[in-house]
Amino acid sequence: xxxxxxxxxxxxxxxxxxxxxxxxxxxxxxxxxxxxxxxxxxxxxxxxxxxxxxxxxxxxxxxxxxxxxxxxxxxxxxxxxxxxxxxxxxxxxxxxxxxxxxxxxxxxxxxxxxxxxxxxxxxxxxxxxxxxxxxxxxxxxxxxxxxxxxxxxxxxxxxxxxxxxxxxxxxxxxxxxxxxxxxxxxxxxxxxxxxxxxxxxxxxxxxxxxxxxxxxxxxxxxxxxxxxxxxxxxxxxxxxxxxxxxxxxxxxxxxxxxxxxxxxxxxxxxxxxxxxxxxxxxxxxxxxxxxxxxxx
Amino acid sequence: xxxxxxxxxxxxxxxxxxxxxxxxxxxxxxxxxxxxxxxxxxxxxxxxxxxxxxxxxxxxxxxxxxxxxxxxxxxxxxxxxxxxxxxxxxxxxxxxxxxxxxxxxxxxxxxxxxxxxxxxxxxxxxxxxxxxxxxxxxxxxxxxxxxxxxxxxxxxxxxxxxxxxxxxxxxxxxxxxxxxxxxxxxxxxxxxxxxxxxxxxxxxxxxxxxxxxxxxxxxxxxxxxxxxxxxxxxxxxxxxxxxxxxxxxxxxxxxxxxxxxxxxxxxxx
Numbered sequence: 320x321x322x323x324x325x326x327x328x329x330x331x332x333x334x335x336x337x338x339x340x341x342x343x344x345x346x347x348x349x350x351x352x353x354x355x356x357x358x359x360x361x362x363x364x365x366x367x368x369x370x371x372x373x374x375x376x377x378x379x380x381x382x383x384x385x386x387x388x389x390x391x392x393x394x395x396x397x398x399x400x401x402x403x404x405x406x407x408x409x410x411x412x413x414x415x416x417x418x419x420x421x422x423x424x425x426x427x428x429x430x431x432x433x434x435x436x437x438x439x440x441x442x443x444x445x446x447x448x449x450x451x452x453x454x455x456x457x458x459x460x461x462x463x464x465x466x467x468x469x470x471x472x473x474x475x476x477x478x479x480x481x482x483x484x485x486x487x488x489x490x491x492x493x494x495x496x497x498x499x500x501x502x503x504x505x506x507x508x509x510x511x512x513x514x515x516x517x518x519x520x521x522x523x524x525x526x527x528x529x530x531x532x533x534x535x536x537x538x539x540x541x542x543x544x545x546x547x548x549x550x551x552x553x554x555x556x557x558x559x560x561x562x563x564x565x566x567x568x569x570x571x572x573x574x575x576x577x578x579x580x581x582x583x584x585x586x587x588x589x590x591x592x593x594x595x596x597x598x599x600x601x602x603x604x605x606x607x608x609x610x611x612x613x614x615x
Numbered sequence: 616x617x618x619x620x621x622x623x624x625x626x627x628x629x630x631x632x633x634x635x636x637x638x639x640x641x642x643x644x645x646x647x648x649x650x651x652x653x654x655x656x657x658x659x660x661x662x663x664x665x666x667x668x669x670x671x672x673x674x675x676x677x678x679x680x681x682x683x684x685x686x687x688x689x690x691x692x693x694x695x696x697x698x699x700x701x702x703x704x705x706x707x708x709x710x711x712x713x714x715x716x717x718x719x720x721x722x723x724x725x726x727x728x729x730x731x732x733x734x735x736x737x738x739x740x741x742x743x744x745x746x747x748x749x750x751x752x753x754x755x756x757x758x759x760x761x762x763x764x765x766x767x768x769x770x771x772x773x774x775x776x777x778x779x780x781x782x783x784x785x786x787x788x789x790x791x792x793x794x795x796x797x798x799x800x801x802x803x804x805x806x807x808x809x810x811x812x813x814x815x816x817x818x819x820x821x822x823x824x825x826x827x828x829x830x831x832x833x834x835x836x837x838x839x840x841x842x843x844x845x846x847x848x849x850x851x852x853x854x855x856x857x858x859x860x861x862x863x864x865x866x867x868x869x870x871x872x873x874x875x876x877x878x879x880x881x882x883x884x
Contacts, residue, residue, distance in 0.1 A: 351820065365705050370746035370773070371815075372823040379820055392704025398624035405704050430627040434701045435634055436667040437660050439627075442645075446623050475656040476647045479620035513649070540659070546651050550659065 332385050334359050334419035334531070336574040338598035339387065340591045341581060347376040349588055354383060357592065358599075359419065361578050364390040367416070368408045377416055387420040387531070387578070388412060389500075392434075395454040395468070396427030396441040406461055413462055420531055420576070422467035422500045423458070425451065425488060440473045443480035443487050455495040467530045468492070469500035472508040472537075472551035484509070485523035498530035501572065503565045504557065504580075508537050508549040517564050521571055529572040534565055534598060535580035553582035557594060565598070569605045577602065618644050634661045635700055668696040668709065675710040675740045678791040679717070679733050682726070691720060707744060710737055728782035728804060732791075735784040738776045738813045739825050745774035747818060750870030765848040769841045774815035775871040777830075777839060781808045785827045810835030814871060826869075834862045841866070 339359035342350065344366070349355070360380060367374045367388075377386065390409060393401055413421060426438035441447045451468075458466055470488055482490070492499055501524060510517040536555030539547050557565075557579070565577070579594040618641075621629065626645060633642035634657065646653035669692040673680055680688040695716045701709040714737055717723050718730035750772055756764060771777075778784075783806045790798040810830040817824060830838055836854035841847070841863075851859055866872060 347820070368705055369707060369744050371744045372820055375747075375819040394704065396623075398622070398627055402703060408705070427627060428704065430624075430631045432702050433631055433635070434703050434706075435631060435660075435664055436671075436701065436706065437663040439630065439634075439660060442623065442626060444620075444623070450623060474659045475653065476649070477626070477645050478617060478647055479645065542651055542655055544650075548651070548656075548659065 332381075332417050332419050334385050334387055334576045336576055337602060338595035339385075339576060339578045340588070340595055341389075341578060342377075342380070343582070343585050344373060345585060346588050347373070347380070350384075351376060351379050355588060355592065357384065357588075357595065359385040359387065359576065361387040361389050361420075361580075364388045364409055364412050364421075365392045368412055374415070381416050385419045386416055387422070387576075388416065388418040389469075390421070390423045391438065392428065393423050393454075393458065394427050394429040394434075395423055395451050395458070396425065396439075396447060397429045397454075398427075398450060399430065401454050401457065402429065406458060409458075410462055413464075420467060421462060421464060422469055422531065424469045424471060425491070426471050438471060440471065440475055440477070442477040443482040443484055445481070448482065448487060448490060451491055452494045455491060455497050459495065459497060465496060465498055465530075467498040467500040469502050469533065470505050470509075472502070472505040472549075474512060474548055474550070476513060483523070485520045489523060489525055489528070492525060492528040497528075499524055499528045500531045500533060501529050501568055502533035502535070503568050504533065504535040504537055504561050505551055507558070507561045507564055508551045511549045518567055521564065521568050524572075526572045529568075529575055532565065532568055532572070532575055532577040533580055534561065534577060534594070535582075537561075553580050554584045555581075556590075557597070562597065562601075566601050566604075569601055574602050574605055621645060630657075633657050634664055635697055637661075665693055665696065668692065668701070668706075671706045671709055672696075672713060676713065676733060676736045678736055678788050679729065681791045681794075682729070682732065682787075683723070687722070691717065691723075694720075710740060713737070728784060728787060731780040731782045731784040732787050735778060735780065735788055735811065735813070735827070738778050738811075739788075739827075742774045742776055742813050742815045742825055743823065745772075745815060748773050749874040751867065751872035751874040753864070753867045755874065756867070765846065767847045768844050769847070769850075770844065770873045770875050771842040772814075772871055772873045775842075776813045777835075777842060778811045778813060779808060779835070780811060783807050783809055785809060785811055785829065788827070812838065812871065814869065816869075833857070837862050838866065841872075 335358055337358040339361055340357050342360040342362050367377050392405055424438050428435050488499055506517045506520050534557045535553045536557055538550050538552050540550050541547055577598040579591050581591055629641040643653040646656055669689050672692045695713055699712045714730050714733035717733050723729050782804055786802050812828050812830055814826045816826050833856040837856045840850035840854045856862055
């Protein structure tokens with residue numbers, strides 16, 4: 320059964336189909352003091368659990384801006400189940416901050432009593448699909464809302480994978496009613512690393528399921544024998560081919576909220592606002608383009 | 616000859632072993648090479664994990680890092696993370712074992728005060744991230760009669776913690792964070808032991824600074840007794856202080872106790 324969408328578009332706190340910015344701790348004070356012209360903010364849920372200054376800042380910011388909670392810690396792909404205590408903390412954060420969107424990742428981090436501090440790749444198997452769907456159901460039931468699942472950036476593939484990643488995501492959305500967070504930079508990085516067609520990946524995702532787009536920078540790592548891998552490090556401006564893929568994504572999905580992510584070597588807010596302006600410009604172009612049918 | 620397909624559980628366990636302990640072969644066998652050694656592919660994830668955990672420890676132990684230097688710190692962080700990986704996603708408990716790890720580290724034996732400094736930084740970290748709570752106001756006590764007051768059980772505010780150190784860790788901490796080499800050099804390590812109260816001052820978005828005060832022996836004993844939940848009369852018996860009234864008034868004035876609805880037991884003796 321599909322859970323209800325999280326509020327109609329004109330509810331205060333709903334995330335508009337405009338560009339938003341990933342809020343980092345170093346921006347807290349300037350956002351509270353200067354009230355910059357940003358449409359919405361997204362934060363990593365885990366950084367705003369518990370007490371202290373950070374969640375207090377988000378309370379203040381939330382009074383003036385819509386906020387999206389993007390989690391990294393639920394480990395939806397863990398064979399042994401998700402951490403109930405962590406899910407409870409996520410629910411508390413959702414209740415406290417009334418986010419317009421809640422999202423997580425197609426990945427895993429926990430096994431046994433160990434939490435591995437990265438978003439680790441899943442094999443694309445029927446077993447993994449079943450595990451992820453079970454956990455998405457569990458989370459949506461606990462939070463009483465739809466969540467979005469983000470496509471991963473990956474640096475390896477498993478021999479025993481049987482399902483293309485894009486079909487895996489589409490199937491999770493179909494079975495659970497969850498939405499998809501289409502990270503265009505991740506598509507570009509993974510497609511480059513594994514020889515996939517990024518446009519084909521985009522076109523395989525069901526447009527009605529896509530509730531948000533992520534945009535970020537990446538780097539190229541040199542390996543032995545002249546081989547390279549693209550690394551999704553969120554440490555630079557969005558690359559030109561990723562902007563192109565983003566415009567294709569808008570054509571395919573229609574106007575959805577787009578988030579500028581920048582997590583390392585974070586620049587002043589003004590730089591992020593420049594990136595957001597570029598994303599907004601593409602959204603404006605879409606709104607004024609002649610009407611065209613979206614691919615089914 | 617490739618191994619049979621693992622279950623998801625088996626795969627996740629072997630990836631954990633590879634990422635934490637470099638025991639890579641079982642995990643590598645499941646990874647498609649496609650021109651790049653699977654060990655290198657796994658190495659990308661291992662590097663991210665190590666960096667993330669090192670950064671978490673850097674944030675929690677800035678004075679320790681300044682004291683031992685970035686290279687030593689990152690090396691110790693790597694060893695600690697391999698030995699005691701985090702148990703949950705918030706990483707907020709991850710550094711709890713780091714002070715004891717440093718205490719046991721042979722390479723740190725030349726710095727006998729290092730463990731105390733790390734323990735102090737951990738209390739600072741806990742206090743900075745403690746949940747909000749209304750502090751107990753003196754007015755609440757002013758309305759109590761004598762017997763109710765005598766039976767009153769105090770509760771430490773979540774952002775107030777006690778730490779006993781064998782070395783003057785508070786002075787070392789301050790000098791390091793203020794980059795005051797002269798002050799650091801002037802510290803008398805024999806100016807010890809110290810009983811410290813670590814407290815987050817301010818609330819809301821101003822809740823980002825920490826006060827560390829030294830309690831004299833008497834105030835330490837009394838405060839410990841009060842924080843342990845003993846009724847006031849029992850705490851005063853256990854830790855008699857000539858200036859008990861001033862100690863209590865000071866704690867109340869600075870918000871070191873939490874306002875609990877049931878500071879007394881439901882059924883008075």
